[in-house]
Amino acid sequence: MVSLSYLGKRLGLMVVSLYAVITILFFLFRILPGDPTSRVVSPRFSAEQQEQLMAQYGLDEPLHTQYILYMRNFAVGDLGQSFQHGEPVLPFILDRTINTLILTVPAILIAFILGPFIGALFAWHRNGRLDNYGTAIALTTYAAPIFWTGMIALMIFSFTLNILPSGGMRPAGDVPGTAVDRVFSLVTWQHAILPIVIFALWRISRPILITRNTMIDVLGDDFIQLKKAEGTPESTIRYRHAMRNSLLPVVHYGALAIGYAFGGSVILETVFSWPGLGRTMWDAVQAHDYPVVQGAFFLMSFMVILFNFIADIVSSWLDPRVKDEGVVE
Amino acid sequence: MNLLEERLTKNQRIVLETYKERAQWAGRRFLSNRMAAIALVIVLGTLFMAIFAPFLAPYEPEANVVSDQGQYSILEPPSSDHLMGTNHHSQDILSQWIYGSRVSLLVAFLSGLAVMLIGTTVGLVSGYYKGTVDLVLMRVVDVLYAIPAIPLLLVVSLLFGSSVWNVIIAMVLILWRTMARVVRSQTLSLSERPFVKAAKASGASDLRIMYVHIAPNLLPIILIEGVFVMGSAILLEAGISFLGLGTTEMISWGVMLQLTYTSGAITHAWWWVLPPGLSITALVVAFFYMSRGIEEITNPELQHR
Numbered sequence: 065m066v067s068l069s070y071l072g073k074r075l076g077l078m079v080v081s082l083y084a085v086i087t088i089l090f091f092l093f094r095i096l097p098g099d100p101t102s103r104v105v106s107p108r109f110s111a112e113q114q115e116q117l118m119a120q121y122g123l124d125e126p127l128h129t130q131y132i133l134y135m136r137n138f139a140v141g142d143l144g145q146s147f148q149h150g151e152p153v154l155p156f157i158l159d160r161t162i163n164t165l166i167l168t169v170p171a172i173l174i175a176f177i178l179g180p181f182i183g184a185l186f187a188w189h190r191n192g193r194l195d196n197y198g199t200a201i202a203l204t205t206y207a208a209p210i211f212w213t214g215m216i217a218l219m220i221f222s223f224t225l226n227i228l229p230s231g232g233m234r235p236a237g238d239v240p241g242t243a244v245d246r247v248f249s250l251v252t253w254q255h256a257i258l259p260i261v262i263f264a265l266w267r268i269s270r271p272i273l274i275t276r277n278t279m280i281d282v283l284g285d286d287f288i289q290l291k292k293a294e295g296t297p298e299s300t301i302r303y304r305h306a307m308r309n310s311l312l313p314v315v316h317y318g319a320l321a322i323g324y325a326f327g328g329s330v331i332l333e334t335v336f337s338w339p340g341l342g343r344t345m346w347d348a349v350q351a352h353d354y355p356v357v358q359g360a361f362f363l364m365s366f367m368v369i370l371f372n373f374i375a376d377i378v379s380s381w382l383d384p385r386v387k388d389e390g391v392v393e
Numbered sequence: 394m395n396l397l398e399e400r401l402t403k404n405q406r407i408v409l410e411t412y413k414e415r416a417q418w419a420g421r422r423f424l425s426n427r428m429a430a431i432a433l434v435i436v437l438g439t440l441f442m443a444i445f446a447p448f449l450a451p452y453e454p455e456a457n458v459v460s461d462q463g464q465y466s467i468l469e470p471p472s473s474d475h476l477m478g479t480n481h482h483s484q485d486i487l488s489q490w491i492y493g494s495r496v497s498l499l500v501a502f503l504s505g506l507a508v509m510l511i512g513t514t515v516g517l518v519s520g521y522y523k524g525t526v527d528l529v530l531m532r533v534v535d536v537l538y539a540i541p542a543i544p545l546l547l548v549v550s551l552l553f554g555s556s557v558w559n560v561i562i563a564m565v566l567i568l569w570r571t572m573a574r575v576v577r578s579q580t581l582s583l584s585e586r587p588f589v590k591a592a593k594a595s596g597a598s599d600l601r602i603m604y605v606h607i608a609p610n611l612l613p614i615i616l617i618e619g620v621f622v623m624g625s626a627i628l629l630e631a632g633i634s635f636l637g638l639g640t641t642e643m644i645s646w647g648v649m650l651q652l653t654y655t656s657g658a659i660t661h662a663w664w665w666v667l668p669p670g671l672s673i674t675a676l677v678v679a680f681f682y683m684s685r686g687i688e689e690i691t692n693p694e695l696q697h698r
Contacts, residue, residue, distance in 0.1 A: 077535060084536040092552060200428070200678075207677035209628060211635045212650055212670030215659050223660040327541025331632050335654070345544060346636060349551045357551060361544045369539045 066381045078373045085365045090134050093358050094127075103354040106147035117145065143362065144355030148348070153359040157341060161363065162243045163233065164340035166256055167332065168325040171263035176318040179271025184307040186272065187279035199273070206269035210328075214262045214335035221258060229255045231337035240339075259336040263328075267321060271314050278310035285309075316379045323371025326364040422690045429686025432679035439676055443494040450488035451476075454644055457483045471664050478664035480649075481656045489644050490668050496645035497676060500561055500630040505623035507565040509615055512572025517603045519573065520580025531577070537570040542629055543636075550638035557630075557640040564629055572618050576611055583607050613691040617684050624680030631673050646673050 093103045105117045118124055121144070122133040137143070143153040182202075186195045205213075222230035233255050234240065246252050282288065283306055291301045329342030337343065341360055348356035401409065424430045442449060452458055458479060460466045465483040469475060477486040519530040542564070549563040583589060584607065592606050608615075633639035634647025635654070646669035652658075653665045 077532075080532060081536050081539045085539055088540075092548060203681055204674060204678055207624065207628065207681060208674040209631050209635070209647075209650070209670060211632065211654075212666070212673070215650065215654060215666055216670070219659050219661070219663065219666065324541060327544045330543045330547065331635065334636060345547060349547050349638065352551070354551075357548060361541075361548055364541045364544050365539050368541055372538065 066377055067384075070380060071377065074373055074376055078369055081369045082366065085362065085369070086135060086138050089358055089362060090131055093354060094130065094134070104144060106150075108147065109150065113150075138362070143359035146348075146356050147353040148351050148356070153355050157344060157356065157359050157363055159243065160339060160344045161326075161341045163246065163338065164326060164329045164333070164342065166247060166252065167259050167263060167338060167340065168322070168329060170256075171260045172267060172318065172321055172325060174260070174264040175267035176271050176314065176321070179268045180275040180307060180311060180314055181303070182268075183272040183275025184279055184302055184310070186276045187283060187306075187310075188302050190276075190280055195276075199276070202269040202272045205265050208266075209331075210262060210266045211331050211335045213265065214259070214332065217258050217262055218335070228258055231255075231335075233339055255336075255338075259332055259338055263325075263332055267325075270317055270321070274313050274317055275307065275310050278313055279306050282306050282309045312379065312383050315382065316375045319371050319375035319378060323368040323375075326367040419690050423686050426686045426689060428682045429689075432682035432686065435675055435679035436683065439494050439672075440498060442491055443498050446492050446495060450485075450491045452485035452488040454489045454492045455484065458485055459483070468658060468662055468665075477668055478662070480652065480662075480665055481658060486649075486665055486668065489649055490646070490672065493644055493646040493649055493669060494672070496557060496630065496634075496640050496643050496647075497627045497673065500557065500564075501623040501627050501676075501680065503561050504564050504568060504626035505619050507561075508569045508572055508622045509619040511565065512569035512618070513576050513608065513611070513615055515569065515573040516576025517580050517607060520577040521584050521599065521603050521607070523581070527577070530573070534570045534573050537567050540567050542567060543632055546629065546633040547636070547638060550633070555633075555638045555641050557642060557645075560630055560633055560639050561626075564626055568622050568625065572615070572622070575614055575618055579611050579614060580607055583610055613687060617688045617691075620680055620684040620687065624677040624684070627673060627677050627680070646670075 104121050104123060105114050109117070121137070122130050125133070141154050143157075145151065146153055146156060182198070186198050189195050218230055221228040229235075233246070234249075234251055240246065241249070288301060288306060291305055296305075326341055329340055330346055331342070332338070333340045333343035334346050341363065345357060345360035345364075347353075348360065424433075458466050458475070460474075466475065466479045467483045468481055469479045469483075471478045475485050475487065477490060480486055480489070515530055515534075519527045545567060546560060546563050549559055553559050580603075589602060589606055592602050597606070630639055630645065631647035631650070634645050635651045637651055637655070639645070639647055649669040650666070653662060658665055
C-alpha cells in the first residue's frame with residue numbers, strides 16, 4: 065500500500081518541479097539577452113499576425129504580468145506557435161512524440177526484460193570469466209556514444225549489406241499517415257529496427273548491472289541457502305527466487321529510464337533521421353524556432369518528472385519499506 | 394625532509410606519516426586491481442597525447458594535404474603517409490584524432506573538478522546545517538533531476554552560442570546534483586560522530602569543521618563520484634558536438650564524427666568513423682573503471698563480488 069501522506073508529498077514535489085522548470089524556461093526565453101519578442105513572434109509573420117500574437121502573449125505588458133500570463137498559457141497547454149509553419153506547438157510536438165514512443169517503448173522493454181536475466185547469470189557466476197568479460201562489455205555498451213554505434217550499424221546494415229533502410233520512417237516521397245496508420249505499418253517497423261536495437265543495446269547495461277549487484281546480496285541471504293538445502297533445482301533458485309527478489313530496483317530504474325528516454329531521443333533520432341520529438345527539437349534549434357524548442361524541452365522535462373513520480377510510487381507500492389528515499393538515479 | 398616538515402611538531406609528523414602510509418597503501422590497492430590499472434594507463438596515455446599533440450601529430454590538423462602528385466588526398470583509406478587515412482577536406486585523420494583528445498580531457502577534468510567543488514560544498518552545507526537550508530538546497534537538487542542533459546545543452550547553445558565553455562558550464566550546472574546528494578547523506582551521519590562534537594566543543598568554526606574535519610573523510614566518495622562524472626561529461630560533449638552545437642573552436646572527437654555523418658562519408662569511410670568512437674568509448678570506460686577501482690579500495694567487501 066502507498067501511504068496517502070507519501071503520495072501527497074510526492075505529488076507536491078512534482079508540482080514544485082514543474083513550476084520551477086517553467087520558471088527557468090521563462091527566464092531563459094523571455095528575460096535573457098536579445099529581444100524577447102523575437103523569441104515568441106517570428107519576424108516572418110505578417111504585421112497583423114505579429115500584433116495579434118503580441119497581445120495574446122502580453123509582450124507589451126510589464127514582466128510580472130507576462131510571467132503570470134506565461135504560467136496560465138502553460139497550464140492550458142498553449143505553448144505558442146511554431147515559427148516554421150505557424151501551427152500551435154503542443155499538438156505538433158505531441159504528434160511527433162508518438163513517433164518517439166515507437167522507438168523507445170520497444171527498446172526499453174527489450175532492455176529491461178533481457179537485462180535482468182543476463183544480470184542474474186552474471187551474479188550466479190560472479191567473478192568467473194563470464195561475469196568479468198560480461199560486465200566489461202555491459203559497461204562498454206553504456207560508454208559507447210549512441211550516435212557512433214548508430215553510424216556503424218548504418219554503415220554495416222544499410223550501406224554495405226543493403227538489407228535495412230538508412231534512416232527516416234518511410235521511403236522518401238511517401239505521405240505521413242495518421243498516428244494509427246504509422247504504428248500499424250510494416251514499413252515503419254522496418255525502419256525502426258536499427259534505432260530500436262541500438263537504443264536497447266545502450267540501455268541494457270543498467271538493468272544488467274543493477275540485477276547483478278542486487279542479486280549478489282540476495283544470494284547471500286539465508287532463504288537461498290535453505291532452498292539449496294531443500295534440493296530445489298539451481299535454475300529455479302536462480303530465476304524464481306533470487307532474481308525475483310532483485311527486481312525492485314530494476315523496476316524503479318526502468319520507470320526512470322522511460323522518462324529520460326525522451327531527452328535521450330535527440331541524438332538517436334538525429335542519427336536515424338527519425339521524425340520524433342528529439343529530431344524535431346534539433347530541427348527547431350537549427351531553424352531558430354524558439355517556441356518549438358521551448359515546448360520540446362518542456363515536454364521532455366515533464367516526462368522525466370512524471371516518470372520519477374511513477375517510479376517512486378510503484379516502488380513504494382511494491383515494497384512499503386521504500387520511503388522518503390527520494391529519486392535515485 | 395623539507396623546511397616545512399622540519400617545523401612540524403612531533404604529533405603533526407606522526408599524522409603526516411600516517412596519511413602518507415595510507416595514501417601509499419591505497420595506491421598499491423588501486424594498482425593491484427587489474428582493470429583499474431589498465432584504466433589509469435589509458436587516461437595517462439591520452440593525457441600524454443593531448444599535451445604533446447604538436448610533436449606527435451604528423452600534419453597540421455586543419456591543413457589540406459596535397460600528395461606528391463600535386464593532388465588533394467580526399468577520403469583516402471589508411472596508407473603509410475596517412476596511418477588513419479584522410480577526410481573529405483584532405484585533412485590527416487590521425488593528426489585530428491591526436492588533437493581531438495585535448496577537448497575530451499579538458500571537458501572531463503574541468504567539469505569533474507567543478508562538480509566536486511560545487512557538489513561537495515552544497516552537500517556539506519546541507520548535511521551540516523540541516524533544517525531549512527537543507528530543505529531548500531535539496532529541493533533545488535530535486536528540480537535539477539528533472540532537467541534532461543542533452544536538451545539543456547541544445548537550449549544553451551541556441552541562446553548563448555556554441556562553444557566548449559558553454560558546454561562545460563551547462564553540464565556542470567546540472568551534473569553536481571548527484572554529488573550533492575551523496576555528500577549530504579554522508580555528512581548527516583558524520584556530523585553526529587564524536588570527533589565533530591569535540592571540534593565543536595573546542596570552538597572550531599563551522600567552516601573549519603566542514604572542510605577540515607568532515608570533508609577529508611568524504612574524499613573517497615567525492616573521488617568515486619567525481620571520476621564517474623568525468624566519464625559522463627566526455628559522453629555529453631561528444632553527443633552535443635555530434636549534433637553540431639558543441640565545440641566550435643577546436644576539433645574534437647565528437648566534431649570528427651559529426652563531419653563523417655554530415656559529409657555522407659559513413660557509407661564507406663570506416664577509417665574515419667572508427668578511431669574517434671573507439672577512443673571516446675575507451676576513455677569513458679577507463680574513467681568508469683577508475684571510479685570502481687577507488688570504490689573497491691574504500692569498500693573491500695566489493696572485491697569479493
